[in-house]
Amino acid sequence: MAIRTEELLLNVGPQHPSTHGVLRVVVKLDGEVITEATPVIGYLHRGTEKLAENLNYTQIIPYTDRMDYVSAMTNNYVLCHTVEKMMGIEVPERAEFLRLIVMELQRIASHQVWWGTYLLDIGSLSPFLYAFRDREIIINLFNELCGARLTYNYMRVGGVKWDAPEGWIDKVKDFVKYMKGRLEVYDRLVTGNEIFLARVKGVGKYDAQTAIDYGLSGANLRCTGVAWDLRKTQPYSLYDRFEFDVATAEEGDCWARYKVRLEEIRQSLRILEQALEQFPPEGEIMGKVPRVVRPPEGEYYAAIESPRGEIGCYIVSKGKAEPYRLKFRRPSFVNLQVLPKLLVGETMTNLVTILGSIDIVLGEVDC
Amino acid sequence: MGGMFSGPLTWQNAIVWILASVVLLFLVLGFVTYAIYFERKILGWAQARHGPNRVGPFGLLQTVADVAKVLMKEDIMPKNADRALFILAPFLAFVPAFTVLATIPFTGWAYFADLNVGLLYYVALSSITTLGILLGGWASNNKYALLGGMRSAAQMISYEIPLVISVVGVVLLSGSLNMSKIVDGQEGWFWNWNIVPQFLGFVVFMIAAFAELNRTPFDLPEAESELVAGYFVEYSGFRWAMYMLTEYVYMFAIAALTTVLFLGGWHAPAPFLEFIPGIVWFLLKFAFVVFFIIWTRATLPRMRVDQLMGFGWKVLLPLALANVFLTAVWLEIFN
Numbered sequence: 040m041a042i043r044t045e046e047l048l049l050n051v052g053p054q055h056p057s058t059h060g061v062l063r064v065v066v067k068l069d070g071e072v073i074t075e076a077t078p079v080i081g082y083l084h085r086g087t088e089k090l091a092e093n094l095n096y097t098q099i100i101p102y103t104d105r106m107d108y109v110s111a112m113t114n115n116y117v118l119c120h121t122v123e124k125m126m127g128i129e130v131p132e133r134a135e136f137l138r139l140i141v142m143e144l145q146r147i148a149s150h151q152v153w154w155g156t157y158l159l160d161i162g163s164l165s166p167f168l169y170a171f172r173d174r175e176i177i178i179n180l181f182n183e184l185c186g187a188r189l190t191y192n193y194m195r196v197g198g199v200k201w202d203a204p205e206g207w208i209d210k211v212k213d214f215v216k217y218m219k220g221r222l223e224v225y226d227r228l229v230t231g232n233e234i235f236l237a238r239v240k241g242v243g244k245y246d247a248q249t250a251i252d253y254g255l256s257g258a259n260l261r262c263t264g265v266a267w268d269l270r271k272t273q274p275y276s277l278y279d280r281f282e283f284d285v286a287t288a289e290e291g292d293c294w295a296r297y298k299v300r301l302e303e304i305r306q307s308l309r310i311l312e313q314a315l316e317q318f319p320p321e322g323e324i325m326g327k328v329p330r331v332v333r334p335p336e337g338e339y340y341a342a343i344e345s346p347r348g349e350i351g352c353y354i355v356s357k358g359k360a361e362p363y364r365l366k367f368r369r370p371s372f373v374n375l376q377v378l379p380k381l382l383v384g385e386t387m388t389n390l391v392t393i394l395g396s397i398d399i400v401l402g403e404v405d406c
Numbered sequence: 407m408g409g410m411f412s413g414p415l416t417w418q419n420a421i422v423w424i425l426a427s428v429v430l431l432f433l434v435l436g437f438v439t440y441a442i443y444f445e446r447k448i449l450g451w452a453q454a455r456h457g458p459n460r461v462g463p464f465g466l467l468q469t470v471a472d473v474a475k476v477l478m479k480e481d482i483m484p485k486n487a488d489r490a491l492f493i494l495a496p497f498l499a500f501v502p503a504f505t506v507l508a509t510i511p512f513t514g515w516a517y518f519a520d521l522n523v524g525l526l527y528y529v530a531l532s533s534i535t536t537l538g539i540l541l542g543g544w545a546s547n548n549k550y551a552l553l554g555g556m557r558s559a560a561q562m563i564s565y566e567i568p569l570v571i572s573v574v575g576v577v578l579l580s581g582s583l584n585m586s587k588i589v590d591g592q593e594g595w596f597w598n599w600n601i602v603p604q605f606l607g608f609v610v611f612m613i614a615a616f617a618e619l620n621r622t623p624f625d626l627p628e629a630e631s632e633l634v635a636g637y638f639v640e641y642s643g644f645r646w647a648m649y650m651l652t653e654y655v656y657m658f659a660i661a662a663l664t665t666v667l668f669l670g671g672w673h674a675p676a677p678f679l680e681f682i683p684g685i686v687w688f689l690l691k692f693a694f695v696v697f698f699i700i701w702t703r704a705t706l707p708r709m710r711v712d713q714l715m716g717f718g719w720k721v722l723l724p725l726a727l728a729n730v731f732l733t734a735v736w737l738e739i740f741n
Contacts, residue, residue, distance in 0.1 A: 049549050049550075071711060162706075164449065165704050229707075232706070234708070237709070238707065238713075386712065388711055
């Protein structure tokens with residue numbers, strides 16, 4: 040009698056510990072080897088872009104918090120930045136410094152979440168708690184600044200809503216010092232671990248051409264050796280004033296993405312150090328903005344570098360207080376598209392490793 | 407105790423023996439209760455948090471509360487599960503875990519069976535547990551559970567072999583499969599412990615033991631991040647508790663076995679410390695092994711299935727064989 044074999048159709052998610060939210064991946068398994076993988080998205084779709092058409096620009100800002108909820112500050116920024124560009128609003132220097140500082144802190148916090156959860160995916164418990172303990176300091180700093188821990192609603196068109204409380208800048212300085220030491224702990228705990236290296240080296244590999252073809256950005260692009268970082272290549276905010284390097288790696292695998300993200304934390308700390316030194320001791324935090332924000336008729340696109348890649352905001356204005364059409368280019372959504380290609384021929388275990396290394400946030404994928 | 411085993415079977419003997427077994431059962435259950443507490447505390451400290459500290463003084467009653475909760479849980483059985491196997495599987499996994507404890511000598515007098523083939527008995531019985539895990543995964547009729555069960559079968563069978571071969575060196579040195587004799591061969595200073603002449607065997611044994619225990623870095627059968635919970639994903643209530651119990655009783659068994667085979671059992675590290683009772687030394691060494699197992703869990707990530715199999719067959723097995731060969735050559739030349 041011949042033994043009958045068949046492919047196993049497995050639903051990974053939407054309720055699954057490692058899909059980082061409500062992503063569902065329908066995989067066909069031959070033994071433990073994946074022959075086909077289809078991501079199914081939309082479980083967290085809230086229609087942000089449609090809702091925005093009936094809201095004025097200040098009212099849209101809280102919605103952007105909820106897109107990439109791990110990195111709300113950069114989302115705030117991309118909307119305000121686009122509207123400011125459309126209207127030609129000058130942002131006071133102190134406000135711009137505050138924005139830059141919170142964005143870089145947010146980048147660190149976001150990468151910490153990634154680092155912790157990625158190691159959790161790989162089966163290591165402790166890094167998750169280490170990362171979250173360090174992230175807690177940033178969260179508390181944000182809490183002091185704007186009274187929220189996750190959805191900040193901090194920036195406004197033309198500036199920021201709240202000024203830094205007394206002593207806040209010193210606390211950030213202390214954090215930068217502390218975090219430098221912590222990075223060494225991260226390295227000692229994980230980076231040199233043989234089991235970890237065996238799990239990530241050579242897994243989920245693609246080359247620069249594939250990355251560009253799929254429109255990947257952020258660490259997913261830089262891990263293939265393409266030094267593309269909007270903070271350097273299309274400077275916005277005050278990034279052209281500071282010295283920092285674009286973190287890249289050559290391998291294009293999970294290991295390279297890991298290295299790039301850890302290096303980005305280092306570079307962010309470098310930027311923070313300089314920014315905190317140059318921080319203007321006083322000044323306005325709101326520019327001259329009309330009472331009702333009405334961008335002139337026309338279309339405009341602006342993009343910035345979020346921790347996950349290029350986040351862009353495309354606004355079509357008819358000269359009213361509400362946008363006619365608003366579209367976010369969400370890096371998680373674009374980066375996720377490469378997943379089916381990477382998964383074919385891999386095992387179930389590598390599914391988790393690869394998915395984690397792409398670093399998606401479902402709030403942003405589904406928007 | 408040992409004398410009774412070879413003596414004639416009388417009512418008196420039988421009653422004492424049954425009572426002693428019940429005492430051991432409660433000792434083991436007590437161990438499991440506090441091993442879980444110990445594990446959660448150590449993990450807590452390793453991860454910069456407190457661990458359980460609410461139920462009872464220092465959280466000492468946390469596990470008791472958890473067990474009570476588990477007992478009161480609804481026992482859910484999937485509609486398409488294989489009813490008979492689903493019920494049988496957790497017990498099939500648990501019973502061998504407990505029976506292997508019979509041959510482990512805790513001190514010179516406290517043991518149940520002074521079998522001449524004690525070590526063989528341990529190895530033979532412990533492999534039955536794999537069957538319980540595989541059946542549980544199969545009977546649940548769940549894809550994740552099936553994958554977990556299959557992984558477990560593959561893993562435990564591959565690591566069983568290096569585990570067995572790694573202790574052959576110890577058997578060669580002491581010339582017996584009897585656990586008490588193995589311990590007696592390690593009397594005196596601590597360099598007489600088998601861990602020194604059998605260091606390679608010890609390393610292979612420990613690694614294989616981790617895999618046998620399904621503990622980090624080899625916790626693939628229940629790899630939470632990919633298989634949700636692995637083979638017991640459909641189990642709830644007390645049946646689930648049986649699987650957890652199995653795991654911790656095996657931790658007890660492996661820690662005791664390591665102490666007996668490699669760490670000199672109940673003997674003190676130096677002859678002048680022999681005035682301290684043997685059971686104290688046994689418990690100290692035993693607790694250290696348990697701590698080591700938990701400590702590893704706090705530190706290491708998980709291996710991948712294919713790497714695990716490759717490591718077992720291509721690295722551990724040759725090392726274990728080399729150890730046997732070297733030990734045999736050593737004995738031939740110097741004895």
